[in-house]
Amino acid sequence: MNAHVRPGRLTDGTRLWSSLMDMARIGALPNGGCCRLALTDEDRAARDLFVRWCREEGLTMQVDPFGNVFATRAGRRPDAGHVLVGSHLDTQPHGGRFDGVLGVLAGLEAVRGLNAAGIETEQAITLVNWTNEEGVRFSPGLTGSAGFIGAIGAYDGMAVSGVGQVPFQSELHRIGYAGRERFSGRIAGYYELHIEQGPVLERAGVPIGVVEGVQGVRWLEIDLAGEDRHAGTTPAADRRDAFMAAAGLATRMRGAALAHDRAFRITFGRVAVEPGSVNTVPGRVTMSVDLRHSDVGLLERVEQEITEAVAALRGTEGVVGTVRRTMDVAPVAFDPAMQDVIEGAACEIGAATRRLPSGAMHDASNLARIVPGAMVFVPSRGGISHNENEWTEPEHIADGCEVLARAMLRHAMGMVAAH
Amino acid sequence: MNAHVRPGRLTDGTRLWSSLMDMARIGALPNGGCCRLALTDEDRAARDLFVRWCREEGLTMQVDPFGNVFATRAGRRPDAGHVLVGSHLDTQPHGGRFDGVLGVLAGLEAVRGLNAAGIETEQAITLVNWTNEEGVRFSPGLTGSAGFIGAIGAYDGMAVSGVGQVPFQSELHRIGYAGRERFSGRIAGYYELHIEQGPVLERAGVPIGVVEGVQGVRWLEIDLAGEDRHAGTTPAADRRDAFMAAAGLATRMRGAALAHDRAFRITFGRVAVEPGSVNTVPGRVTMSVDLRHSDVGLLERVEQEITEAVAALRGTEGVVGTVRRTMDVAPVAFDPAMQDVIEGAACEIGAATRRLPSGAMHDASNLARIVPGAMVFVPSRGGISHNENEWTEPEHIADGCEVLARAMLRHAMGMVAAH
Structure with missing residues (x-):
């Protein structure tokens, strides 16, 4: 049992915060932000750190042809499918420390918590880092998740164009993240924790947003x-x-x-x-x-x-x-049963919730087109994002992570009737 | 008596048109327009041609410290003052053949007509070409007329700034048009014929605009x-x-x-x-x-x-x-008696008139601040100006010139009570 874990909590907000700050040193900008454009040396360093942390937790690593990185914690029943949890480690040119990164490292913290508590799940839990969510160096953005759901072809050179003629595939190879095989596990559901990037939760004084879907x-x-x-x-x-x-x-x-x-x-x-x-x-x-x-x-x-x-x-x-x-x-609707399980998890830890749509697109927008999907939002100070001043209070980070972990755990225990 | 003059007319529209087209060859552009920026070699060539034509009519030339060129036809009474008539020979980078040039050459045509008819006037008639009306190479525009009325100092290097650091004074010297002395004659009134540069006259089907003033x-x-x-x-x-x-x-x-x-x-x-x-x-x-x-x-x-x-x-x-x-x-009001004499001249030749304000600034805007001033407008096809497609019908050019000449003659005969 980890010493930092608050009584009754599965995850350790302090450890997560520390990992977030460690990751933020890669591509750090002078005013507290990060520049980790997809498939740059900084992105490689971020991926390498994530992979090292995953290996330390005994996870099995896989990379697919889009450079998406999967880290699997096996379940008791190999046939039961995977609960997928993730987001992205790449940032905007003047990005912050939370957009994307939070969703990846909160998934990792959840796994650390399960490992520390010795909890086994029925379904496997797979963490994922999607490639080029931000779409700065390569267009369109959400590349990795779009490739994953088959919306763009793996080797279709026309589909992902390098801005300024940097070719996507050669950069994938250059940084050592060009995988050969698609992820073949069955996905039972996809969870993504993300900062809101809008002012709604902060203005309402609510720490947990249960996302109903993504606006068209x-x-x-x-x-x-x-x-x-x-x-x-x-x-x-x-x-x-x-x-x-x-x-x-x-x-x-x-x-x-x-x-x-x-x-x-x-x-x-x-x-x-x-x-x-x-x-x-x-x-x-x-x-x-x-x-x-x-x-x-x-x-x-x-x-x-x-x-x-x-x-x-x-x-x-x-x-x-x-x-x-x-x-x-097109608009995306998230799975109602998964929204309920998120709301229930927030209730367990005494955190108020609000249902709201996402105005921004996320990798979850892609995933939810083929598998049951859900998102958890935590407040963004001033609604500010894509900016070095991006900020979310540590207690909101901790609450968001705990809610994510509990929802994910319940799902991996086969207790969520997602469609 | 010139063979081209229409019966009962003082001026020869055909000769004026021919002079306009001769002048338009200097700085000619491919689509019928002109580029004669102030104090360039093209401007020098235009000035030289104007000076030659003036000398052919026996006029006395003077250049002031702003490079304004004055050409005087003496009157019978040396103490009686000058009727000043002019405009500018410089153009926009993609200028037309009429904006500015018309007012200078119509004044010259009026003098040619007076000479041909052997008419002497009480007051002197002085043609003027103002420097840098367009303000393209040097800022502010209307430089020559502003200097003439004392609104900017003759050697004030700060007042006229070369765009791209070309110094106004050195360019004046370079083209040989840096005069030493201000024009010292008393001005009885200033007339300027100009294309309207707007759609009002064309739309009304009226050839002569009597300009009431210049909008602020x-x-x-x-x-x-x-x-x-x-x-x-x-x-x-x-x-x-x-x-x-x-x-x-x-x-x-x-x-x-x-x-x-x-x-x-x-x-x-x-x-x-x-x-x-x-x-x-x-x-x-x-x-x-x-x-x-x-x-x-x-x-x-x-x-x-x-x-x-x-x-x-x-x-x-x-x-x-x-x-x-x-x-x-500030808005400028033109002299009411001079507006009346223009209207009367138009009536004599059977040309309809409309009173209208000028929406654009002209050298007359400056002059009218210190002496009685007036402007005559002729229609601009489509209201288009500062464009190679600038066009005014030859008969409107001829009518505008005749009206200018008659008003000017009446003024120089001491028959206009301008204030």
């Missing part, structure tokens, strides 16, 4: 063509001002989306106004729209409304627009 | 600070979206300005949205506002409304804004 995402690219005109000589009636068209469109579309549901998320993140001269009426605007909601029907409806509103600009502003959909990810 | 201009720079946030994880209520703040502000402020007066001109020309990522709520927007109107009180009021609206964004959008005024040019 649609990206649109809007191109508005008016006419460059002299700002001084052109009366209002003669203008075809692409920026005024864009401004009115954005204002009305946000209003419409939030009128459907206050939970709708609509963002005009990239807006380019041309020619960009103080005394020229802008003749061209291109802008992106990011739409997120759990209901695919509502996403469809808002996209339709935007398309109609852009068409109407011809009459109102003399501006001709086009709308092009550049991404479409 | 205010430039504001608005800086809006919200917070970069994840587009997926941040609910609407937790956002401080600088772009949504900017879009709403622009929409409301255009509405407010046009509600005051449909003639108000408001332009958000330069809009920068940061960080410019599809899935990040924009935390920062900087944008310029160009406000134009003939009533300084209304400019003041709209600027005040913008300042108040920006302050209110803190409460409505959680966005903190600042407004900084970066330019303020």
